Amino acid sequence: MAGAYYEKIARINLSTGEIKVEPLDLELAHKFIGGRGLGTKILYDEGVATVDPLSPENKLIYITGPMTGAAAPSTGRYMVVTKSPLTGMIACSNSGGIWGAKLKHAGWDAIIVEGQAPEWTYISIEDDKIQLLDAREYLGMMSEEMDTKLKEKHGPTASVLNIGPAGEKQVLLAAIMNDKDRAAGRSGVGAVMGSKRLKAIVVKSSRIKLDNIADEEALKAATKRAMDVLMANPVTSSGLKQLGTAILVNIINNVGSLPTKNWQESYYEQAEDISGEALAEKYLVRPGACYRCPIACGRIINVNGHVTGGPEYEPLWAYGANCGNNDLNVIDECNMLCNEYGLDAISTPCTIAAAMELYQRGAIKEEDCAGVPLEWGSTKALVEWTKRMGNPETELDWLMSSGSARLCEHYGMPELSMSVKKQEMPAYDARGIQGIGITYATSNRGGCHVRGYMISPEVLGLPQQLDRTVTDDKAVWAKTFQDLTAVIDSMGHCLFTSFAMGAPEYTDLLNAATGTNWTVEQVLEIGDRIYNIERMFNKAAGMKPEDDRLPKRLLNDPIVNGPSKGMVSQLPLTLPQYYEARGWVNAFPTDETLKKLGLDECIGK
Amino acid sequence: MIEVRLFATLRQGREKVVMLESQGFSTARDIIEHLDIPAGEVSILLINGFHKTPDTEVKDGDIVALFPPVGGG
Numbered sequence: 001m002a003g004a005y006y007e008k009i010a011r012i013n014l015s016t017g018e019i020k021v022e023p024l025d026l027e028l029a030h031k032f033i034g035g036r037g038l039g040t041k042i043l044y045d046e047g048v049a050t051v052d053p054l055s056p057e058n059k060l061i062y063i064t065g066p067m068t069g070a071a072a073p074s075t076g077r078y079m080v081v082t083k084s085p086l087t088g089m090i091a092c093s094n095s096g097g098i099w100g101a102k103l104k105h106a107g108w109d110a111i112i113v114e115g116q117a118p119e120w121t122y123i124s125i126e127d128d129k130i131q132l133l134d135a136r137e138y139l140g141m142m143s144e145e146m147d148t149k150l151k152e153k154h155g156p157t158a159s160v161l162n163i164g165p166a167g168e169k170q171v172l173l174a175a176i177m178n179d180k181d182r183a184a185g186r187s188g189v190g191a192v193m194g195s196k197r198l199k200a201i202v203v204k205s206s207r208i209k210l211d212n213i214a215d216e217e218a219l220k221a222a223t224k225r226a227m228d229v230l231m232a233n234p235v236t237s238s239g240l241k242q243l244g245t246a247i248l249v250n251i252i253n254n255v256g257s258l259p260t261k262n263w264q265e266s267y268y269e270q271a272e273d274i275s276g277e278a279l280a281e282k283y284l285v286r287p288g289a290c291y292r293c294p295i296a297c298g299r300i301i302n303v304n305g306h307v308t309g310g311p312e313y314e315p316l317w318a319y320g321a322n323c324g325n326n327d328l329n330v331i332d333e334c335n336m337l338c339n340e341y342g343l344d345a346i347s348t349p350c351t352i353a354a355a356m357e358l359y360q361r362g363a364i365k366e367e368d369c370a371g372v373p374l375e376w377g378s379t380k381a382l383v384e385w386t387k388r389m390g391n392p393e394t395e396l397d398w399l400m401s402s403g404s405a406r407l408c409e410h411y412g413m414p415e416l417s418m419s420v421k422k423q424e425m426p427a428y429d430a431r432g433i434q435g436i437g438i439t440y441a442t443s444n445r446g447g448c449h450v451r452g453y454m455i456s457p458e459v460l461g462l463p464q465q466l467d468r469t470v471t472d473d474k475a476v477w478a479k480t481f482q483d484l485t486a487v488i489d490s491m492g493h494c495l496f497t498s499f500a501m502g503a504p505e506y507t508d509l510l511n512a513a514t515g516t517n518w519t520v521e522q523v524l525e526i527g528d529r530i531y532n533i534e535r536m537f538n539k540a541a542g543m544k545p546e547d548d549r550l551p552k553r554l555l556n557d558p559i560v561n562g563p564s565k566g567m568v569s570q571l572p573l574t575l576p577q578y579y580e581a582r583g584w585v586n587a588f589p590t591d592e593t594l595k596k597l598g599l600d601e602c603i604g605k
Numbered sequence: 606m607i608e609v610r611l612f613a614t615l616r617q618g619r620e621k622v623v624m625l626e627s628q629g630f631s632t633a634r635d636i637i638e639h640l641d642i643p644a645g646e647v648s649i650l651l652i653n654g655f656h657k658t659p660d661t662e663v664k665d666g667d668i669v670a671l672f673p674p675v676g677g678g
């Protein structure tokens with residue numbers, strides 16, 4: 001029990017009710033750090049890649065990193081790792097709040113959930129004690145109400161993770177919620193939880209901090225250095241606290257890369273109405289923070305009298321510009337509905353945007369819409385269709401709740417789905433910002449920005465300003481960002497620390513906490529290894545080289561308005577460069593690359 | 606005219622958008638000084654949507670957007 005791991009994994013079989021305590025393989029933990037890396041490795045080794053994601057054979061891993069719950073900055077993060085029902089590939093959704101830290105304090109590195117409960121169940125964890133309890137009375141309940149109810153029952157120190165109605169119904173866009181407004185949002189992890197008839201996991205711990213740090217003094221020193229770096233940087237010391245991630249609406253629009261009306265346009269005239277500045281002026285009550293986070297990017301806002309978690313940049317854009325809507329109050333309301341039903345607040349509005357384009361083109365007819373036509377900017381449509389997707393009944397409800405790829409495919413217009421690997425892309429137009437397109441196309445979990453946030457160098461000038469319009473060196477930048485991100489996700493820090501911190505700070509923290517002696521290069525190599533094991537999971541799951549793609553619109557249709565008018569993505573140029581940097585041929589690692597990264601078990605697979 | 610757009614904390618005590626006669630301003634730095642913005646507070650400077658340095662010349666019809674250091678995701 002040393003070095004920031006408790007060396008304990010609980011394996012819970014919901015079919016049989018059996019709960020086994022297994023030791024953590026420490027050597028493996030060091031090789032993959034924890035969290036995202038170790039979770040994927042376990043899933044790969046246990047042959048989950050080939051199972052049906054919504055069958056009892058899929059496994060759902062809730063996993064902490066060595067830093068989760070540690071006395072270091074922004075360590076409230078845990079990961080949900082499973083096979084995604086949305087993409088059919090690896091799902092790995094990260095969330096903050098305090099739930100992950102409590103799970104770790106309770107003495108668990110990970111919980112692996114298998115099988116399918118005969119009746120709706122929830123799990124209660126109190127330190128060593130794990131119980132399976134009856135969840136039937138909570139069925140159909142909204143996420144926030146259930147959180148309150150379970151806290152009433154288990155006491156105010158309990159932290160609750162749960163699914164709402166969307167997860168219960170195995171909606172492919174369902175999220176897992178924790179601590180009311182924090183979400184492991186992407187890739188349909190909530191549907192997997194629903195397929196297991198698992199409604200919630202409540203955690204209580206008598207420990208309030210980690211008591212297994214390898215070198216307490218070294219961790220204190222590394223934490224001090226990290227805090228100094230965070231506090232010296234205006235973004236992490238005050239910028240995100242003042243305006244949250246929503247600050248990006250105006251800047252991304254001003255570089256002409258704010259996708260509008262399902263990416264038909266890239267500059268939104270009314271962006272100011274849905275901006276971080278407007279949100280702060282009209283609705284902000286106070287900033288919110290996850291466990292031990294000095295950055296405090298969270299928005300606690302007042303939505304029609306209800307004080308709750310406010311929208312991040314992504315839902316502001318997705319329910320705003322992308323649906324042609326400039327009513328901020330309605331975005332707040334829809335974001336709240338996503339939290340209540342337990343829906344991905346990126347993919348849900350992006351699917352509504354795709355449906356609005358299908359409606360514009362006459363594929364979806366007014367009579368299909370059950371009284372709420374999918375017109376651009378219709379606030380009624382945004383609210384109503386979010387509710388319908390959270391608790392689908394009709395055929396169109398179900399289609400939409402399955403995401404834009406399946407929806408657009410159904411109407412014979414697959415190119416209108418602005419997704420990669422069937423997961424919707426986020427709020428940056430890859431035609432105007434060349435490097436982010438590499439991240440989207442090669443992300444192992446499909447359309448996603450937090451797997452290699454190229455916006456930092458290409459728009460925000462962090463750590464240095466790159467020209468967003470050119471392709472030079474972007475492949476190598478994207479790879480490096482992807483590798484470092486894999487490390488941060490696996491350690492259990494929030495990715496936002498990386499606006500200020502770099503690989504040396506993370507390496508120091510990791511070494512101090514776990515007792516390893518890695519160099520910066522070795523730590524980045526672990527990131528590379530993690531990226532490759534994810535890729536090998538996808539290969540085993542049936543991924544094809546052509547899945548590393550961008551929607552045709554980004555490659556063939558130049559931007560029609562705003563400052564980036566005329567630009568298209570140069571992915572055909574950058575993708576081969578990226579594969580070369582990775583040591584991949586045709587989207588997959590060569591045997592030589594696998595050997596170099598110590599992934600011998602994957603050779604020939 | 607030159608349209609100057611100010612964002613985030615740069616709006617405090619200033620307008621969101623300032624229209625300036627183009628005569629009298631040769632570079633973006635002149636505009637920043639005119640608006641009394643301490644040089645270190647501008648982290649991102651866009652002219653017509655593209656990143657530029659303060660030494661960049663400005664001309665009639667330009668849109669200049671100024672941001673403090675920002676991050677998000």
Ligand code: SF4
Pocket residue numbers: 074075076096097288289290291293294295296297298494495496497
């Ligand atoms: S930066 Fe934001 S999301 Fe990250 S840990 Fe802090 S409050 Fe949570």
